[in-house]
Amino acid sequence: MNPTVLTIIVNYKSAGMSLQSAQAANRAMTGIDGAITIVDNDSQDGSFETLRDATRDMPRVRVIQSGHNGGFGFGNNVAINAGLPDGRAPDFVYLLNPDAFPDADAIQVLRDHMIAHPQTGFAGSAVRGEDGTPHEVAFHFPSAWSEFETAANTGVITRLLRNYRVPMGFPPATCAVDWCSGASVMFRRSMLDQIGLFDETFFLYFEETELCHRARAAGWAGMYVPKASVMHIGSVSTGMSNKARIPGYWFNSRAHYYRKTGGAGYLAVATLFYVLGASIWKTRRLIERKEDRIPPYFLRDLVGHTFQTLMPGTLIRGKRTGAQEAP
DSSP states (O other), X not given: OOOOEEEEEEESSOHHHHHHHHXXXXXHTTTOOEXXXXXXXXXXXXXXXXXXXXXXXXXXXXXXXXXXXXXXXXXXXXXHHHOSTTSOOOSEEEEEOTXXXXXXXXXXXXXXXXXHOXXXXXXXXXXXXXXXXXXXXXXXXXOHHHHHHHHHOOHHHHHHTGGGOSBOOOOSSOXXXXXXXXXXXXXXXXXXHHHOSOOTTOSSSSHHHHHHHHHHHTTXXXXXXXXXXXXXXXXXXXXXXXXXXXXXXXXXXXXXXXXXXXXXXXXXXXXXXXXXXXXXXXXXXHHHTOOOOSOTTHHHHHHHHHHHHHSTTOEETTEEXXXXXXX
């Protein structure tokens, strides 16, 4: 029996890019039993019709209208629940960003690795930019110590806390990871049947981290497989930039992740550790006259969203805190 793969692309107002991604995935699915599902997350810009019409000559590809922009996890859940076009549940589910393009053998390399290693619940590929620059996509789980290390941005602290850093750098060979980027990651369907699908409380960000956290807690291994490679443009649908103000849904997702995995108290501790680390960075920046690496309003928004999460309904400076409107 040839194990099946369902490749999923969630589109939101990026039909042209999603189509290119589906075309690359279609080539990479050669010789693999399965299908490709594009979920349009209620773009309301003609994306659904454009993608439906453009894929008529691609029998492996089907386009589903979710009817509601419930976020990344929601869109993937729609496709996972729909299964393969013939009604079967796939053996593996491969998530691919609409701005990511797998190499010809990328999907097969991930699938074959998971076939050979039955305890592997998920496996992520290497990811590179348009210019070939590698992206960091292999990670440790976030923690209070990682928050402190990230915010402090100081060499000696990073060296002391290297085992707590979220990014694992660029491992040259297949290795165990806590979680992988959702831009290109394959999940075992039997594992998802055991632990559940994406938590749809997350609109965007942290959803794959939390899903991998459940997988690891249930005893499944997570792997980074660099022989599989994907080219990724990045942030086409979200528009996220490290120089722009971080949207409210990012803070809400962060708060939900820490509360779900460690409790309300741990959320408070993680935020406190970030603030302490940021105080070190701010002091260094003043002394050394460095450009600020913390996005505009980030500390204020971080503390405000954390406080509002722990104390719902609280007014901060006369304005009720909460999620900004999702894109």
